[in-house]
Amino acid sequence: MSDVKKIATRQAYGEALAELGEKYENLVVMDADLAASTKTAMFKKKYPDRFFDAGIAEANMVSMAAGLATAGKIVFASSFAMFATGRAYEQIRNSVGHCGLNVKIAATHGGITVGEDGATHQCLEDVSLMRNIPGMVVCVPSDYVEAKEAVKAAIEHEGPVFLRFGRSNVPVINDREDYKFELGKGVVLKEGSDVTIIGTGVCVDSVLQAEKMLAEEGINAQIVNIHTIKPIDEELITQCAIKTGKIVTVEEHSVIGGLGSAVCDVVCKTHPVPVCKIGIQDQFGTSGSADVLMKYFRLDAQGVYEQVKEFLGK
Amino acid sequence: MENIELKKIANEVRKGIIISTHAGKSGHPGGSLSAADIFTYLYFEEMNIDPKNPKNPDRDRFVLSKGHTAPGLYSALAMKGFFPFEDLTSLRHLGSYLQGHPDMHLTPGVDISTGSLGQGVSNAVGMALAGRMDKKDYRVYTLLGDGELEEGQVWEAAMFAGFQKLDNLCVIVDNNGLQIDGSIDEVCSPNPIDKKFEAFNFHVVKADAHDFDSLRAAFKEARDTKRMPTAIICTSVKGKGISFMENQAGWHGVAPNDEQKEAALNELKKAGEELCQM
Numbered sequence: 001m002s003d004v005k006k007i008a009t010r011q012a013y014g015e016a017l018a019e020l021g022e023k024y025e026n027l028v029v030m031d032a033d034l035a036a037s038t039k040t041a042m043f044k045k046k047y048p049d050r051f052f053d054a055g056i057a058e059a060n061m062v063s064m065a066a067g068l069a070t071a072g073k074i075v076f077a078s079s080f081a082m083f084a085t086g087r088a089y090e091q092i093r094n095s096v097g098h099c100g101l102n103v104k105i106a107a108t109h110g111g112i113t114v115g116e117d118g119a120t121h122q123c124l125e126d127v128s129l130m131r132n133i134p135g136m137v138v139c140v141p142s143d144y145v146e147a148k149e150a151v152k153a154a155i156e157h158e159g160p161v162f163l164r165f166g167r168s169n170v171p172v173i174n175d176r177e178d179y180k181f182e183l184g185k186g187v188v189l190k191e192g193s194d195v196t197i198i199g200t201g202v203c204v205d206s207v208l209q210a211e212k213m214l215a216e217e218g219i220n221a222q223i224v225n226i227h228t229i230k231p232i233d234e235e236l237i238t239q240c241a242i243k244t245g246k247i248v249t250v251e252e253h254s255v256i257g258g259l260g261s262a263v264c265d266v267v268c269k270t271h272p273v274p275v276c277k278i279g280i281q282d283q284f285g286t287s288g289s290a291d292v293l294m295k296y297f298r299l300d301a302q303g304v305y306e307q308v309k310e311f312l313g314k
Numbered sequence: 315m316e317n318i319e320l321k322k323i324a325n326e327v328r329k330g331i332i333i334s335t336h337a338g339k340s341g342h343p344g345g346s347l348s349a350a351d352i353f354t355y356l357y358f359e360e361m362n363i364d365p366k367n368p369k370n371p372d373r374d375r376f377v378l379s380k381g382h383t384a385p386g387l388y389s390a391l392a393m394k395g396f397f398p399f400e401d402l403t404s405l406r407h408l409g410s411y412l413q414g415h416p417d418m419h420l421t422p423g424v425d426i427s428t429g430s431l432g433q434g435v436s437n438a439v440g441m442a443l444a445g446r447m448d449k450k451d452y453r454v455y456t457l458l459g460d461g462e463l464e465e466g467q468v469w470e471a472a473m474f475a476g477f478q479k480l481d482n483l484c485v486i487v488d489n490n491g492l493q494i495d496g497s498i499d500e501v502c503s504p505n506p507i508d509k510k511f512e513a514f515n516f517h518v519v520k521a522d523a524h525d526f527d528s529l530r531a532a533f534k535e536a537r538d539t540k541r542m543p544t545a546i547i548c549t550s551v552k553g554k555g556i557s558f559m560e561n562q563a564g565w566h567g568v569a570p571n572d573e574q575k576e577a578a579l580n581e582l583k584k585a586g587e588e589l590c591q592m
Contacts, residue, residue, distance in 0.1 A: 028447075052443065060470035063433045067440020070418075070426055071371070071448065091467075094430045095437060099418060 005144075006169035009202075010108040012147035013165050014039025017076065021047045024155055028073045030065055032058045037167075038078040038108040062088040065103045066095035074102050074155055080114075081107035081123035081164060089129055096160050097133040104154045105130070110140075110164040111252035112280065112297055113202055113290040122285030128257025130162035131230050137161040137183065138230040140251075140259075142204035145174040146227055149181030157183060166252075168290040170202045186233035192222035195312060196240035196247045197304070200226050200259045203250040203278075206294070209301035214308060221308070232262050238270040248276045248308050252299055255279040276311040278304060315359055317526040318592055323393055324354040325586045328555045329579060330389025330402050336575040338385075338406035341414070344565035345459055346386030348490040348523065348550040353390035355529045356455060365395040368422045374452050375425045375441045379434025380459035380488065381415040382567070388412050388421070396423040432465030434458070435485060439475045442483040442543075453537070457486045461493030463504035469514065475543045476515030483543040484536045485516070488523065490552035492563040511545040523550030556581055 021027055021043055033056045035041040044051035054061035058079050065075040078084065084107040085092065096103045107126060114122045130138045137157060141147035147165060154161040189204075190211060199207035204225045211221050222244055226232065241247060247267065249260035260277030267273055280297055294300040298307060327350045335341035357363065361374040378387050385405060392399040397411070404410035411420040415429025425441070428434040438456035445452050462468060475483050487507060495501045504510070508518045517539040521532035529548070536544035552566070553559030556578045570578055 049447070054470075054474060057467075057470035057474070059432075059467045060436045060439075060474060063436030063467070064440035064443065064471070064474065067377075067426065067437040067442075068444045069440075070375075070437070071441060071444030073444055073447075090430060091433055091436075094427070095433050099427045 005172045007144040007172060008167060008169050009141050009144060009147035009165040010039045010167060012144040013106060013108065013151055013163070014042035016148045016151035017043040018046050020152065020155060021050065024074060026073050027155065028052070028068055028075045030054055030061050030075060030077045032056055032061050032079040032083065034079055040076070040078050058083045058088040059091045062091040062103070062105070063095040066099055066101050069101035069103050074104070076104045076106045078106045078108065080121060081110035081126040082121055085126040085129045085162070086123060092130070093133050097136055100135055100159055102158060104161045104163060106163045106165070108165040109167045111166060111201070112285045112293045113166050113168040113252060115168065115290040115293065116287050118287035119284040124254040124280045124285060125257065126164060127229055127253050127259070128261070131257060131262065133160070135159060136230065137228065139183065139228050140164045140201040141227050142199070142201055142225055143170060143173045145172060145179060146181060150227065153181060153183045164201065166202055171205050173205055173208065184228045184231045184233060186236040187225040187227070188222065188236070189225055190221070190223040192220040193244060194220045195308065196222040196224060196244045197250065197308060198224045198226050198237070198247060198259065198263060199250045200229060201252055203252050203299055206299055206301050206304050207250050210304035210308065213301065213305040219312065219314070226259060229259055229262050232266060234266045234270065237263055237266045241267045241271040241273045245273050246312070247273055248278060248311060250299065250304055251279040253279055255281055276307065278307050318589065320354055320358060320526050322586065322589050323358055324351045325582055325589060326393055327354055327386065327389040329582050330392060330399060331385045332556070332570060332575055332578045332582070334385045334388060334402040334405040334412070335569040337403035338569060340406055340569050341385050342382040342567045343385065343570065344492070344552045344559060344562065345380060345488065345490065346383040347554045347556060347559065348552045349383055349386050349457060349488045350554065351524050351526065352457060352486060352488065352529065352548060353386050355526060355533070357390045357394045359530070360533050361455065362452065363423070365423065368396060372450060372452055375438070375454045377426055377434045377438040377441070377454070377456040378416050378428050379438070379456050380431065380462050381429035381434060384414065384416050387416060391421070391423040431459070431462045432467035435468050436471040438483060439471045439480065442475070442480045443478065445482050446480065453482050453484060455484045455486060457488060459493070460487055460489045460491065460498050460504060460507065461501070463487065463507060464502050472511065472514040472516065479541045480543045481540050484533070485543065485545040487545065487547045488550050489547050490550040492552045492561070492566065494563065494566050496563055507547050515542055516545040517542050519544060519546045521546050521548045523548035524554055555585065
């Protein structure tokens with residue numbers, strides 16, 4: 001495992017913006033005094049005339065982004081997930097969502113893997129907040145490769161998009177020839193019959209590792225990566241429910257309103273099956289390193305393995 | 315356009331406000347009436363807009379940051395020919411393109427949807443920024459209420475606009491002195507408004523919201539001001555033009571009933587006749 005390449009998805013975000021700036025002349029990037037951390041500084045360096053720092057004023061940043069979008073700009077507005085979606089929620093809802101404008105809320109530092117900064121900076125509600133806005137696309141890439149593709153797809157998609165990136169370095173798991181990214185389409189990473197484990201974001205790696213541990217004990221799990229939580233791949237999730245009869249969801253987010261809730265919304269409509277929602281159980285985060293916190297909140301491979309077994313009664 | 319013509323149009327705009335809020339059985343006549351002359355001046359004298367081509371990328375933009383005074387905006391847009399004046403009676407009805415607060419996708423001539431106070435001014439700053447990036451010479455106007463200045467976002471936007479020296483931006487404050495809970499000085503005073511905008515690196519002009527010479531001079535000064543945005547602080551009377559609505563906070567968000575509508579329209583009819591004799 002030691003030779004697995006690890007890169008933060010925010011790094012992919014910054015690189016993608018800088019790379020795509022040439023092709024998309026109407027691409028504009030905004031930040032709220034966190035350009036070095038969100039990696040939008042890479043775009044700023046290359047295209048200073050198309051980068052605007054709003055200062056520490058997220059609400060104004062988002063509403064200005066909407067104004068820019070009315071004049072035909074594709075605007076990426078970035079900050080930490082907590083402030084981008086929490087502080088500026090109503091601006092996103094009214095200035096961006098209700099107006100249906102071409103603004104991409106690209107938030108970094110989502111979830112507990114923010115690490116040491118602790119609870120005030122660990123947003124565990126962003127997916128929930130963005131999911132409930134009509135017309136908003138919600139995408140949580142799992143690694144560097146997927147994050148880059150997600151940025152491209154967000155640009156190509158006309159309308160509001162929320163992208164969630166992470167702070168910490170995470171394994172590159174999608175670096176393969178046949179990898180294809182399609183907004184709204186889930187990816188089956190392994191076929192199985194006993195249970196479907198659906199992961200999103202950094203948790204997809206935990207799920208892949210947990211699968212190996214379960215396999216050793218004869219549990220044949222189907223593994224799915226849902227990078228687009230809205231619109232969610234209803235067809236695939238329904239197929240999984242029919243095929244395996246049980247579903248586990250794993251997310252670095254509150255289990256209220258995130259991936260788990262979105263999956264439940266699908267199966268309760270199409271093919272009800274028991275669902276185990278692994279994630280942050282209605283609580284705030286805390287300080288600690290990213291790795292330690294993934295373990296503490298049982299989102300690492302061991303934690304997922306144990307919770308899947310508990311769910312299966314084994 | 316001569317002032318007398320502008321006055322006649324403003325009188326019709328006021329009739330539209332009364333007719334629409336009465337028909338909608340709700341809405342905000344007080345702040346619509348205080349801004350009626352400002353709407354009239356903007357749409358009939360100041361702004362480069364064409365009702366036949368409302369999406370022209372080179373047009374001037376207007377953002378009604380105090381979105382609740384949509385009846386005033388709709389009435390001016392109808393008078394300008396963006397849609398039939400008769401449709402004002404559909405205000406706030408199910409299926410109407412005249413929503414309670416402006417909707418950019420439903421109403422011709424509305425540049426962005428507003429209503430949540432404080433956001434429109436930021437939208438306008440974004441538009442002004444886009445104009446500068448694209449080297450267009452359009453101007454962006456946004457109208458705020460004085461109570462709205464209590465929203466922190468207004469000052470985030472002002473800080474950015476002043477810092478960026480957005481001289482294509484004109485912020486207009488409808489300073490009628492009243493908000494829902496009473497006088498702005500009793501609720502949470504935003505005064506001194508002029509000094510605040512000056513501190514945020516705006517050029518500040520004061521005007522009488524009901525005097526077209528004063529508005530003409532103020533908007534000219536705004537256009538002539540370079541390398542900084544302008545804020546025009548317009549002293550106004552809430553409910554202006556309807557005797558029993560003037561200076562009454564209670565008319566902020568209450569529609570006239572049948573009797574009040576008739577009384578108000580009679581006053582405006584009389585005012586219109588007097589203007590015709592001038």
